Amino acid sequence: MANDMMEAYLYEMNTLLESLDEMVLGAEDRKTFSQEDVNEIFRIMHTIKGSSAMMEFDNLMTVAHRIEDMFFIIRDKGMEAVAEELRPELFDLIFQAIDFFKAEVEKLESGASLTEDIDSILANIKSFSNKIQGKADDEEPAAEAKAEPEAPAASEAGGHTSSKFPFGIRVFFDEGAGMENLRAFMLASAVRDSVESESDFDYYPADVDTNSETSAIVVDEGFSIRFLTDELRQKALAVVKDAGSVGNYNLFEYEAPEAQETQAAPQQAEPPKAQAAAPQSTPAAPAPAAQQGGNNNANKNQKESLISVNLSKLDELNAVVGEIVITESMVTASPDLEGLKLDNFTSAARQLRSLTDQLQDVSMSLRMVSVSATFQKMRRIVRDMSKKLGKEVNLVLEGEETEIDKTIVDSISDPLMHIVRNSMDHGIEENVQDRIAAGKDPVGRIVLSARHTGSEVIIEVIDDGQGADDEAILNKAMRQGLAVPGVDYSHKDILNFLLMPGFSTNVEVTEYSGRGVGMDVVKSNVESVGGTVSISSEKGHGMTTTLKIPLTMAIMDGMEVSVGDSVFTVPINNIRSILKMTNGDVIHDSTKGETLRVMDNFYSVVRAKEFYQMEKGQDEIDDGIILWVESGDNSFCLFVDKLIGEQQVVVKPLPDYVNNYGIRNYGVTGCTILGNGDISIILDVASIYAASQAG
Known part of the structure; x- marks a missing residue:
């Protein structure tokens, strides 16, 4: 408990x-x-x-x-x-x-x-x-x-009356309930939300929240809550009836000394409802009450429509759903059924597939949350750093409503924080006059955006600062032994040094950077959830850091393809079209590269057999299938032997010892178990494109 x-x-x-x-x-x-x-x-x-x-x-x-x-x-x-x-x-x-x-x-x-x-x-x-x-x-x-009440007068029935608040409720808690002072305070908090203003009521003892000795008073004399009007008392009465641990209560009223004080007959409190008892058993009670602002049935229904669930339980649910998907595939694709005409079984199998699809969608939706909370945290970082660094900067948030898996949201919070800090510390110019001289707005600008692109989310941090200085980065890389003197590094190669362990261009160690914990931590954290990091920058024109994050890491729709004796899975969301081409359609360039024309555009061809250096597989375009695939802004044609068919697959992460060989850089993002028990490698289209271009 x-x-x-x-x-x-x-x-x-x-x-x-x-x-x-x-x-x-x-x-x-x-x-x-x-x-x-x-x-x-x-x-x-x-x-x-x-x-x-x-x-x-x-x-x-x-x-x-x-x-x-x-x-x-x-x-x-x-x-x-x-x-x-x-x-x-x-x-x-x-x-x-x-x-x-x-x-x-x-x-x-x-x-x-x-x-x-x-x-x-x-x-x-x-x-x-x-x-x-x-x-x-x-x-x-x-x-x-402010909380000091007027001196109360005890009525004959034991209620503490007040001329300012003449209508009262005296509450006794269940015998042996314990912490009566705090139970009284929680009840007063709930009552506060049922009235229009805090000045409409008071309570005695007034210091139940800070004085544990008031527990004895509450046990002996009850907890008195007093109101300006009887109407307010009636509203609060509903709260008292629903509160947990309330044994009984009675009503009392204040009258002038010469008048006869009237008192309603003691009433036994209604048994507390299960839902209403919760606020007294957990400290989380005041928040929902404050938000509801009343105690009518409509508000109760609204409150009960949202519950918080431990993330481990959702993980367990997803694991079970994943096994159900695998088992369903194993049953419907069993080799024992080949050649049999089973109309009833086929119909039932289709219904089972439909239900497992729905189950998967529901289980995944439970884990999907917007990036809004994570984005909002960056506002505070920009605000604090603006004051400490003396830089005036506006943070613009775009696509806050974009939803991704809760686990992934938690994983990218720290990387985003580091990137935003880098933009504030390294990117935005320290001297406003430098910005003005460069034709920029004196106020710096950082844009944090998120958007969906099929099976992944693109998150970008864009600043309009001074950008990357290739010469400074290269010199620092040489001093740290990351770069070799005399080698002609491209602009992209130089930017990649920023993602290497321990790299920092800061000369001094500050509160925000220069400790040797740099973008390599961002890169490793993002890659741990199957994402990628890339940097683009031009000196004097700011920097853009792009994170490509999978929507989820659990279940996906994939197209099974074969190359030789091996089976690969290509995410459906990455496939734009499936084409049958001939050798005559291939355009060869001077570097022995191959290109295909698709819808008036030209795309490079990546042969899966050659890319993975496999012995078996088709060599002639006429004998295979072309998958026109894309990831983000990049598209290319992937040549495979044949299509096996669409399959809903459960993504299994690769073992750590395999990841140590950098296999992610060669288009392998995970694996899955097929219906017949075989293993299928899941391909990462973005990594295949990057590796093929680098090669």
Whole structure:
């Protein structure tokens, strides 16, 4: 149970912090927080405070509490209270808090000890709170006393009445429930979301979130929640009925001392529903409640339509679906069935294929997520580096809605971060006058884009900076022994040095680069998920780094082809057309290269038999089949012996010891098991093209 609570807490924290980061970045661009922003930040900090209190992470709770207090002041006074010259400090302060929370979450994820010293960040929050209230630094901000209620008067029934909030609900939790103070606080958080404004109600004891000694009061006297109107109380009553661990409750009202105080008869709480009990058992409860803003049936249905699933369970599901696909293929393609006329079996087999296709599509769609969250993280990097490096840069995001496998999204986050940092540090000019002299906009520009091209996603990072200096790169490569003096390297060869281990053009070690951890790490990370990295650049005109990433690594539609006795699988999404050509259609050039004319364009021919140096296979174009294939912007004609047929295949990664020989560079991306149990090599069209051109 403890592990489940921790998982829920970490998931909630990461989700809230991503949302908060994006919100503050947008507000900084507008140079102000909207009223909605202020309310949302207040709610997020309230949620973090409550969840951290339940998990007994006191320092996280305290920081969230102080920021909540600060935004209570801003919400009460309006953004007008924050002078324009103070707003950059406010944004920096919130980013400092976000970084603090992220660092603590990372420590929790790695099992490290949490930070004990939070005096610095608390002092900054207190100082800023006093600035917007016109107080001295040594004074306590007024917001810290906001939760102090008027002195309550205990009614005969034990409810704590209030003349300001005359309509109350007194709640008792199940006997022995434990942590009654935190259960009370979570209930108050849920009630807060059912009313229009926090000023519509209060509760007693008021410090249940920070004072564990209030548990005894809640056990003995109950937890009193008090409202301005009976209508508000009725709305909150629905929340109380649905809350977990509530044993019973009663209603009470305040009347003037000379009047007879009335009290409704105690009512037994309805049994808590299974779905409603969840918020009391996990710290992740406040977030959904804050988003729903009510307790009607429509909102409940909406909340229940989304669940979080452990990624390992999806991995297990995909593995099972993959085995089902293989087994289905083995059954329907069994050699024992050859020559038999089995109409009923054939019909059932077609239906089975249709169902396995649907099952595969559904299982894969569960893992597909947009790159939006990863792209948004880059905004923060550009923002921080702009300030520290003194460079004004705009980040443009394109194709954020593009979806790829969750595992791949996680794998490319660090490579993208490094590429963007390179563009900021190496690419964008330090001197604005240099940009102006080159006819560029004084403000630098970095474009981060994503788009689908069949079976892969193309992600590009484009900057309009100073570009690559071939001479500087070559000299550095020679000093590091990567290049040989006297050899005439092409522009492309020189750019490839940037992808080699330990290469860096920075003279000094900075916070962002120059430590010898360079683009080679990007290359290896991207290749680990079956992708490729390429760089293009022209001195003075910026640099483009292109990542080609497969949509998924699990199941794909492939065309089985044979060359001699071997079977290869070509991804269907890479095949533009299948052609029957003759020897007379082949055009020979002076370098003994072969070209075919297809739809008024000329494409080079790659013979699979020669490319893989195989003994068996067709040599005459008349006797084989031409596959017109493409990957990204590159197209060519692949010559094979014959087609076997389309097949849905499960992609199996190659063993590490095979990858060590650089086999990926020769068009082999993985393998699959065929219906008859044979192994088929899966071809990577992009790598075949690159290798054939290099050869």
